Amino acid sequence: MSHAQSSILIIQPLMPQLDEKLSQHFDCHRLYDYQDPAQFLQQHGEEIRGIVTRGDVGVETALLEQLPACKAIAVFGVGTDRIDLGYTKAQGIQVSITSDILTDDVADLAMTLTLGFTRNLVAYHQFARSGAWENTGVTLSSKASGKRMGIAGLGAIGKAIARRAEAFGMEVAYTARSAKDVPYKRCENIEQLAAFSDFLVLALPGSPENLQLVDAKVLAALGQEGVLINIARGTVVNESDLIHALQQRTIKGAALDVFSHEPMIHPALRELDNVLLTPHIASATHETREAMSNNVFENMLGFFSSGKMLTAI
Numbered sequence: 001m002s003h004a005q006s007s008i009l010i011i012q013p014l015m016p017q018l019d020e021k022l023s024q025h026f027d028c029h030r031l032y033d034y035q036d037p038a039q040f041l042q043q044h045g046e047e048i049r050g051i052v053t054r055g056d057v058g059v060e061t062a063l064l065e066q067l068p069a070c071k072a073i074a075v076f077g078v079g080t081d082r083i084d085l086g087y088t089k090a091q092g093i094q095v096s097i098t099s100d101i102l103t104d105d106v107a108d109l110a111m112t113l114t115l116g117f118t119r120n121l122v123a124y125h126q127f128a129r130s131g132a133w134e135n136t137g138v139t140l141s142s143k144a145s146g147k148r149m150g151i152a153g154l155g156a157i158g159k160a161i162a163r164r165a166e167a168f169g170m171e172v173a174y175t176a177r178s179a180k181d182v183p184y185k186r187c188e189n190i191e192q193l194a195a196f197s198d199f200l201v202l203a204l205p206g207s208p209e210n211l212q213l214v215d216a217k218v219l220a221a222l223g224q225e226g227v228l229i230n231i232a233r234g235t236v237v238n239e240s241d242l243i244h245a246l247q248q249r250t251i252k253g254a255a256l257d258v259f260s261h262e263p264m265i266h267p268a269l270r271e272l273d274n275v276l277l278t279p280h281i282a283s284a285t286h287e288t289r290e291a292m293s294n295n296v297f298e299n300m301l302g303f304f305s306s307g308k309m310l311t312a313i
């Protein structure tokens with residue numbers, strides 16, 4: 001089946017195999033390739049019927065306003081914090097996400113960061129690799145099993161993290177907008193959750209109500225022995241409050257996969273020795289990214305052949 005007359009706009013570079021598959025079926029325009037995107041939009045905006053974007057990139061409403069025939073947005077990811085869903089709903093634009101596909105990977109990374117931080121994995125690796133062990137004894141790290149994990153946001157990802165934490169003998173508590181049918185203690189707000197936690201894991205969407213939810217007050221409640229783990233969005237944390245708490249050691253540390261201004265990481269964060277940093281790779285495994293690519297492609301195919309995206313939200 002060919003949909004060569006179906007114009008789609010790709011906002012940011014995609015995985016080559018996804019880009020190739022899309023090119024075989026659709027008339028693809030890559031916004032990032034145009035020297036003058038405004039001119040392209042003026043001349044061809046009305047032809048665009050679908051968009052492909054990434055969860056961490058989204059699409060600006062001002063751009064959507066220039067694409068009156070666009071009725072489908074396929075998101076490579078699950079985050080919709082950079083799409084105005086009120087606007088898309090009002091305009092009858094379907095939005096699909098790669099639901100459930102990346103849940104395990106993200107939960108795995110939350111545990112990897114937790115264990116990696118508390119067991120000093122990176123420092124030990126450097127120590128062993130450098131040969132320093134030949135001259136110096138090893139320092140001690142901190143135990144992870146049996147500690148308390150507070151999970152902010154108990155959606156699919158939060159629950160997958162909780163199951164893993166349980167397997168490590170951790171006591172789990174959570175916050176969520178509504179009570180869940182789970183055997184974990186529910187805290188009323190994030191400050192209470194932070195006070196409970198040895199590890200405070202952020203697994204909530206980067207929606208406006210969660211903007212800078214983790215601030216100086218929450219970090220003070222987390223306390224000197226507490227560690228912040230963020231696999232959600234950088235916007236959920238007040239980054240300057242976090243840097244201050246890390247510098248003053250009013251919390252023990254932070255393990256972060258997401259940041260306020262990606263791909264830039266605040267220089268102060270990069271200098272601290274009580275952080276473990278990864279470059280937003282929670283879903284970046286071959287297996288998951290391939291499944292995410294298939295999902296995006298199938299959603300576009302579904303839209304152009306039957307008018308329905310498969311995993312529309």
Ligand code: 8YV
Nearest residue numbers: 054055056076077078079283
């Ligand atoms: C991806 C994400 O890394 O799902 C999301 O919203 O942020 C991540 O899984 C991203 O969308 C791909 O760049």
